[in-house]
Amino acid sequence: MGLPSRSLATAVEALFADEPAEPRMHTSAVPGPRSKSLMDGINTLQDQRAVYFVQDIDKSIGNYIADADGNLMLDLYAQIASIAVGYNNPKLLDLARSDKFVRAAMNRPALGVFPPTDWKETLDEAFMTNAPPGLNQVFTAMCGSCANETAFKAAFMYQQAKKRGDADFTAAELASCMKNEAPGSPAYSIMSFAKAFHGRTLASLSATRSKPIHKIDIPALNWPVAPFPEVQYPLEANAAANREAEDHALAETEHLLKTHPVPVAAIIIEPIQGEGGDNMATPRFYQGLRALTQRLGVLMIVDEVQTGMGATGKMWAHEHWNLDTPPDMVTFSKKMQAAGWYHNMAMRASQPLRNFNTWLGDPIRAYQAAAIMQQIREYDLLKLVNEVGDYTLQGLRKLEQQHPAVMCNARGQGTFLAFDVPDPAQRAAIVENIRKRGVNMGVSGHQSVRLRPMLTFQKKHADIFLSRLKDTIEAGL
Numbered sequence: 001m002g003l004p005s006r007s008l009a010t011a012v013e014a015l016f017a018d019e020p021a022e023p024r025m026h027t028s029a030v031p032g033p034r035s036k037s038l039m040d041g042i043n044t045l046q047d048q049r050a051v052y053f054v055q056d057i058d059k060s061i062g063n064y065i066a067d068a069d070g071n072l073m074l075d076l077y078a079q080i081a082s083i084a085v086g087y088n089n090p091k092l093l094d095l096a097r098s099d100k101f102v103r104a105a106m107n108r109p110a111l112g113v114f115p116p117t118d119w120k121e122t123l124d125e126a127f128m129t130n131a132p133p134g135l136n137q138v139f140t141a142m143c144g145s146c147a148n149e150t151a152f153k154a155a156f157m158y159q160q161a162k163k164r165g166d167a168d169f170t171a172a173e174l175a176s177c178m179k180n181e182a183p184g185s186p187a188y189s190i191m192s193f194a195k196a197f198h199g200r201t202l203a204s205l206s207a208t209r210s211k212p213i214h215k216i217d218i219p220a221l222n223w224p225v226a227p228f229p230e231v232q233y234p235l236e237a238n239a240a241a242n243r244e245a246e247d248h249a250l251a252e253t254e255h256l257l258k259t260h261p262v263p264v265a266a267i268i269i270e271p272i273q274g275e276g277g278d279n280m281a282t283p284r285f286y287q288g289l290r291a292l293t294q295r296l297g298v299l300m301i302v303d304e305v306q307t308g309m310g311a312t313g314k315m316w317a318h319e320h321w322n323l324d325t326p327p328d329m330v331t332f333s334k335k336m337q338a339a340g341w342y343h344n345m346a347m348r349a350s351q352p353l354r355n356f357n358t359w360l361g362d363p364i365r366a367y368q369a370a371a372i373m374q375q376i377r378e379y380d381l382l383k384l385v386n387e388v389g390d391y392t393l394q395g396l397r398k399l400e401q402q403h404p405a406v407m408c409n410a411r412g413q414g415t416f417l418a419f420d421v422p423d424p425a426q427r428a429a430i431v432e433n434i435r436k437r438g439v440n441m442g443v444s445g446h447q448s449v450r451l452r453p454m455l456t457f458q459k460k461h462a463d464i465f466l467s468r469l470k471d472t473i474e475a476g477l
């Protein structure tokens with residue numbers, strides 16, 4: 001049973017006793033002069049054009065990120081949605097100083113061939129205590145893109161194994177795969193959805209559909225893209241129109257699954273399209289997709305790289321859908337720190353060394369995931385996310401009523417929230433100007449501002465954010 005909200009917030013507050021009461025800004029613009037000078041230095045070796053500012057990790061604390069100029073900003077972007085329980089979290093720092101962590105960090109194992117003695121226990125603590133319902137296996141990988149990419153490989157191997165039955169590989173298959181030709185390299189595809197983001201490695205990039213800039217000049221696989229439903233927000237207030245939009249998308253998806261020239265082994269979908277614009281659909285749409293994939297013998301991969309580990313108020317966002325049958329694979333990374341995918345035995349390859357690489361993840365990231373999980377339980381952070389998320393969403397809806405020409409479509413689940421701005425220029429002005437007021441934010445899609453705070457984001461932080469957003473808008477951007 002969770003603590004009452006007040007003591008829960010107090011317990012989380014105690015973790016970060018040194019957090020400031022509000023942002024502290026020393027420069028009139030971010031990046032300030034020291035950030036700029038450091039960026040100039042880094043730029044001699046690495047492109048700095050996407051950099052917001054240079055951070056000072058020593059001085060960052062809890063929900064606040066420090067920059068090189070001594071500014072301390074409330075962080076609603078959290079290293080692109082990937083810090084779960086605060087900067088310089090004392091319990092995570094204790095873990096990092098522990099003998100077990102230091103030894104694992106300095107003696108990194110090739111997990112697929114030399115797992116350490118505590119690996120089963122680590123897998124249980126890091127991954128299985130919080131596994132999506134119905135999935136009892138975990139494949140560990142290096143990053144979100146690697147997670148999706150290896151899940152695709154598992155899907156192809158599964159579909160071929162289904163056809164092959166107990167038979168071994170044929171001589172023709174073994175010879176032709178070495179020339180990248182059928183039958184050994186069969187024609188299969190992964191279907192993704194318009195505006196999806198699934199990563200940037202070669203195959204995962206073929207499934208990514210969010211922005212041309214990610215894909216331009218890169219050879220792509222002939223994989224189908226299905227329409228993502230064009231819903232209206234708030235979802236509940238537009239139920240009839242949204243039902244129609246979702247039925248249309250489902251019908252198109254079915255048509256494509258049946259007619260695309262390259263047979264579809266699996267579909268991949270995010271519960272909320274986190275990079276492509278915080279686009280949402282109702283549980284009914286995802287239930288429809290699950291039914292469709294089962295009917296047509298296609299696998300369903302849910303990409304929870306950004307939505308997983310509690311940000312939507314459930315450990316896994318797809319738990320909001322109440323599926324009758326679990327997805328076949330659920331991929332993760334970001335807040336979990338460790339990356340990989342959950343699955344069942346059916347997704348194991350027929351032979352070892354087929355879905356494999358040297359590191360297959362990293363024990364220190366698994367230790368970190370276990371420690372984050374422990375804090376999610378100890379501080380009942382899912383409850384906090386739900387409470388503070390509802391409060392923040394209401395605050396955003398109130399603001400959009402006051403300023404309908406500047407913001408609309410406040411939406412999301414838990415603290416995984418967003419709103420739209422009329423155009424990218426006004427959006428850039430909001431993000432730049434609220435940063436000067438001490439709130440660090442990110443964007444998604446063409447015209448959305450996204451909130452990706454940590455799971456330790458509290459009502460007092462939401463109040464600071466909402467009042468500074470109001471000030472930013474009322475100052476004329």
Ligand SMILES: O=C(O)CCC(=O)C(=O)O
Pocket residue numbers: 080197199200274275306
């Ligand atoms: O911005 C995001 O949501 C995804 C970040 C990322 O992985 C990327 O841009 O490659």
Ligand SMILES: NCCCC(=O)O
Pocket residue numbers: 050080275442443
């Ligand atoms: N997907 C791009 C993330 C980096 C940025 O915030 O611009």
